[in-house]
Structures are given as C-alpha cells and as structure tokens.
Amino acid sequence: MMRKTLPLRSKLVLGNLLSLAVSGLCGWGIWFSFGPEQLWLAIVVSAGICFLISMRLTSTLSDSLSALEVGLLNFKDNEFSVSLHGYGEPQLDSIADLYNQASEKLRNERQFIYQRELMLDKVIQNSPNIMLLVDDQQRIIYANDAARHLFNQGVRIEGMLLAELIAELPRALRQALDSEHEGLFSINADSASETSDDSNNDDINNDDIETWHISRGKFSQNNQQHHLILLKQLTKELNRQEVAVWKKVIRIISHELNNSVAPIASMVNSGRVLTKNLENDKLALIFDTIENRTAHLSQFISHYAEFAKLPLPRKALINWDNFIEQLAAQYPFDLLSKLPTLAIELDGVQLEQVLINLLKNAHESGADRDKVSLLIQEIKHPAEGIIITVEDNGSGMSSEVLSQALLPFYSTKQSGTGIGLPLCREIVEAHGGHITMQNRTEGGLSVKLWLPKE
Template identity: 35%
Template sequence: MALLPLKPGRSGLYLGAALLLGGFALLLWYALPQHYVVFAGYAALVLLLLLWLLLRSYLRQLDTEVMALNLQADSLRDQSFNLTANRAVLRELTPLAEALNQMSAELAQQRATLYQRELLLDTVLQTNPSALILTDEQGRVLFSNPAARHLLSGGRRFDGSYFSAVLADWPELLKACQAGAQGLIHAGDAQNVWHLSVSPFRLNQREHLLYQLKPMTREFKQEEIKAWKKLIRVIGHELNNSLAPMSSLAFSGARLVKKPDFSAADQAQLAQMFAVIGERATQLNQFLQAYLNFAKLPPPQPSLVHFASLINNLQNQYEFELLGDLPRSEWFLDSAQLTQLLLNLLKNAGEAGASIAGTTLSFRELPHQLVLELQDDGGGLSAEVLQHALVPFYTTKPQGSGIGLTLCRDIMESHGGSLELFNQSAGLLVRLTFPRIAATSLPGI
C-alpha cells in the first residue's frame, strides 16, 4: 500500500461539474426568451464539453504527479532514500514533493550517522579487552564479545546459552554475578583476580544485564612486585641506617674495652655508646612493629562506643580542644581501632607543630553517617604531599615509615567509611565519615 494515497475521485469531479452546468442551463432556460432557448442549450453543451476536456487534462496531470510521488513514497518505505520524484512532471504538487525530498535527505543522513555509530560500537565491543556479556531477564546470553568467549569458553560461542551454565566451572564468579557483586573478585584460584561490573538496563521494554569482566591478575602481580620492591627498599634503608651506626659503635666499644688503661672516662663513654645502641635498637623495633601492625590489621569488631571515655583516653595522651557536643545517638564502631586512628592523627598534628588551641575535634551526626573532623594549625600540606599522603610508604619525615595515614585509611575502609584530607585555615582538616551500623546486624544482639 502506498504511503501517499493522493489520487482524486474523478467521478465526483465529473458529477459536480455536470450538476453545475445543468443548473446553469436550467437557469438560462427559464430566464431567456423562448427563441433563445435553443441557443442556450447549444451553449451549455459546448461549455460542458469544454469543461470536460479541461478536467480530463487536469486530472491526467494530477494523476501523473501523484504516481511520481507514490513511487518516491514507496522507495522511502523500502528505506531507499536516493529516489526522488521527477521534477519535469510536477506542477500542482511541487511543495509536497519538496517536503518529501527534504524528509528523504534527513532520513538518509540519520541512517548514515546511525550506521557509523553502529560500526564504531561494534568495533569497540569486538576489540574491547574486557569480557562483555549481555543477558536477558531469564539469564540467557544475547551477546558476548571475543574476549568473553576466549576467557570463559576457550573461544567457542555461547550466545543463546544460560549464563549460569557458562559459569558452571567458575563457582566464585557465578556466585558474584548472581549476587550482583561489584568490584574485585578472586575466581578460579587465589591467583586469579578479576574486576566485575554489573549494569542493569531496559531494552525493548525488558530488563537486561550487562556484565563486564576484566582480568586484573597481571596488573595485580605487577603492582604487587612494585610494592614488595618498594617495601624492601624502605626496610633495607631503615635497617642500614640503624645497623651501620650500631655496628660502628659496637666495634668502637670493643676496642675501648681492650685498652690496658681503661679509665672512668672510658667507662662513661662506653655507657654512652650502649645508650645510643639501645636507642637505635628501640627505634628500629618500633619501625618494624609499625609494619607488623599495618600488615596484621584485624577486621573491626563493632560495639557501642562510649565517646566520653574515648575523649578522656585521647586527652590523656594528646591535648586538644573538643568543639560542640558528643554524639547523642548510639554508634557501633570498633573502639580500639577508632582510638588508634585518632591517636595517629593527633600525633601527626603534634609533629606538624600544631598548637593545643589550634587542634580541635568535632562530631556531626547525620541520619545515616557520623562525621568526625580533626582540624589543626600546623601549616597544612603542600599540593604534592596532599596528593600522595595516603600512598603506602610515602613520607616526608626523616624518621617516618609512611604507613600512619595508610593505616588510618585502612581502618576507615574496613568500617565502610572514608578519610579525606583538606588544607583549611592555617592547617590540615581530616574528615572521617562512618556509616551507621544497625544494632540488629551485630553478632550476639
């Protein structure tokens, strides 16, 4: 069926013209004198013949134009946008033909743009190193790219299969996909690390899921090697800084003891050497203990926090000002780890030269969050230090280990919270945000 049914009804036009001329002839019949009646009849017949010829010519022209436009409309229906109506036969319907030509040009441009986008999208999907799997609401695979087939089925296609059947040999991955888990997961064995992303969306009024799976094992191994190398360099540097002077002092002490005229002054000097060796040994032990504590951070054990006791404990070790009121609601956190975290931050503030009055701690309760803000007036951090402050082993202190703030960040992340650093006023602002944990979710409650 044509898109433009524009052919006019010829019989209707002919009947209308005949009635018009018939009425005109009757009017002449009654209005003119009797001797003019025959003349009027002949005139009416001539007019009727002339009108018929004009209508026939006009309708033939209109029929030709309509056929030309119908051909163009049929080509548009068949998605062929190159055919246009013959302008040589167009007169009355020229505006309509121009509108069709404009619509045809716009549709052609849109199709070309859509084709280019589809080609680009297909190229991206086919060459993407991440495994991409699209499933419908029943879990049946609708699309998988080469990376997914190579990763999960040895290069074989599995479109049309159920995704759960494809992941039968990957129970950890199957469990994560069914739970809609996001982030890093270990699958296959402890050495395989993947990043899983699950994105639900509606397509053709139906729910679909797009799974993106990126192997991260190689990257993690490279980062692990870098971390170990950096750790060995840091520990080796600290060991060398402590052991070299200790060895030198021990050698000097041994020579001093062997002197035949060992005097009281030599004894005092020897005692001083032993004191220096002991001090260096203590510092080295503290340094190694800090690394051990960092590596052995246990999972948090949330319990009801008594903030008054917590503040008293902190102020017994570091002086600071408490701004505002303590939290009035019940908050369940690991009190020991929270204390360790705040002690590290207060220690950093003191080492930065913050004053007692300029070191403040405040609490802010939100419906689902507890926000702690520690502000000091120690001058803040440079842009470079602020950018790398939470990077493990990064430090600007001569005797620093570079794990203090990293340990604080890990404590916050283990609680599901966040740690943020800002240069504000005359010093550094540390913002700690803890999510609310319901008492009913704790074991034994």
C-alpha cells in the first residue's frame, strides 16, 4: 500500500509554521531566562533560528529549481544531453521526469532532422537539375553538384556573386539567369559547358540546340529573403528520335483512318443519290450525322498529319509588307517595329503558320486585343538574322505548363490537340533557329523566334 505524501506546498507551509514556532520558543526562553532587558537578543536568536530552519527545509526546492534553470539554458543553446535526477519529492521528481522526457524527445527530433537533412542534401546533390540559392544581395549561399559543374567546372561557388558567376556564360543562359522571368530558352549544347568568350559565338550556329526551363521561387528564413533558381534541361525528355517515332506512329494511324473515312464519305454521297426521292427526314438526318462526323474526323486527322509530314522549308525572300498585311487580316496585332530590311530567305507559308498559332494563342489567353504585339528585330551579332517577338498581357503560363508547352500532345485546352506549339518549334528549328517562351513581369507571355540568315 503506497504512502500518501503531503503536497510540496503543504510541506513548505508547515515548515514555515514549524520554524516560527521553534524560533518563538527559543526567543521566549531567552527572554524568560535573562529578563526583558535582553529582548533584542531574543529577537536576533529567534530570527537566526527561523532563517536556518527555513533554509534547510527549502534546500531541496532550491536545488531542483537551479538544476531546472541550467537545463533550460542548455535547451536555449540547443544542448539536449543534460538530464535531471530525482530529489525524493514527488512533485519535484515529476517535473524532473517531464524535463528528461522532453530532453530525450528533442534529442530524437534533432537526430531525425539531421538524418532527413542528410538525405535531402544527398538527393539535391545528385539531381541532374541545376539548383541555386541566393540572398537579396545576389550572393550564392547554396548550390548543388550539377550547378557547380555547369558554372565552375565542379569547384564550389558558394559565396560568389551571381553576376560574377554568369559573366562569361553563353548569352542565352546569361540572360535567363540575369532576368526575373520564368520560361524556356535554348542554348548551344557545347557552349553550355564552356566559359570562354568565344562560346557566345556558338550560341546559335551549332545545330545541337538544347532547350532549358528556368523557374524561380522566394522564401524567408531567419528574417532574410532567399531566392531559389531551378534550371531543368528539357532536351533529354523528348529528343529527336522520340519525335521521329511519334511522327511515324501518326503517319500510320492517319493512313489507316483515311482509308476508312474516304469510303464512308463516298457511300454517304451514294446513299443520298439513291434515296433522294424517298423524302425521309430520319434518313436525311442519318446521312447528315455520318457526313458531319467523317468531316470532323478528317479535319482531326489532318492536324496531326501536318505535324507528322512537315516538309522541308522552301526558302525564298520575304515580302514583309504583304506578309504582315495577310497576317494582320487573320489575327490583329500592334506592330512595334519597322519592317526588316535584311535580305533573309524563309519559308513564308510555314512562318505564317507559326505566327498564326502564336497570335491565336495570344488572343485566346484573355489578353486585350490592342495589347497583342509583334516585334521584328534585326540581329548582327553573334550571327546575322532576325528575332520575332509575340507578346500579350493575358494570363501567362504556370511553371509546370511552360516546362511542357513544347512537347507534342500536351495541351491545357479542352479541345486542344497539343501540336500547335510543337509544330512551331519544328518549323523554327527546321530553319536553323529556336524558340523561347517566358512570362512577362507585367503579366502575359512573351514568345521569341530566332531565325538565322544562314
């Protein structure tokens, strides 16, 4: 049977009463023995005895509170290895036990966080995506292994300024990192790993073009703003061989469907001729339905066949006045530049198809009609050519959509085929150029086409 002990508060109250009683008896004994003239001696002795007894009775409480204070100071310094021992007092022992449980839990939590940070760091360091973390002063405070190899041949770059790091990078990569935009951009595969001044000259001339996606994020830690930059290479996700396979599949499917659709359409026409004198409304409705669905299927097939059977560009000098006039008649836009004077040979039909797709997307993005713009710039360096820019003030694209916008069959539209932008990319790359996309700071999307003269 367990003994019931008095609460600590009751013990302290009783202890104080006991010390008062003992000191009072001692003081009365002195006063009685030496007379009233020794009252001061009785008071001093009584107070001293009361003090000594109180100190003795509260020593355990004082020791436990001092130990608890030291333990909490250790908690403040992130030191969780200190444990408290028991004092033979149930309430104090309970506090010590709770402290020890909290200390053990904090030790385990710290160990768990440490292991998780090691695992996360291992994953980040082995990721093929480039990750940079910079502060408000644009100083790099963290970079993974892929970033160090891309920017500094594997040497640590923490502590460097971003401007210093990107000073000698290829032009497209430097511009993407130096701006605040998210989006797609293209660089030369060889120049991505070079840092010499000559690498800029190879940005566009080389046929081996890599497409990259850049995304950004912000977060606050320790009352300081941090900026996260992620670079992801998209070329490996869908290379030229995979596109060729898709095209072959589309051609086979289109051929088989056309072989079935053509006889159906022919039979519908024959059926109309044979039953024209019957004047049967239900029969006419059946023929109309079959005809409409076969026409829709033929149109559906033709969109994919256009992507699969894209012919080589038939280049000729462009009459820019006629070209812009025909383009504006289909989708209006604000021309922000003079027409180019550079004698450049392009496939006018294919280029018109590209710009029609881009202008159509701009008008369908929720942009104001008078805010859709077209800009044509002549470029002399590093290679001679033109850059055509289509911009709008619509809703733009999310980071996820931007990273997949140029992949065949990816579409966010309910009735989209997912080949509009990939077809634009095929045409532009067939001309030896490349396409980049990024969200505008003021809202909307900016799409740039680089088309070299040679």
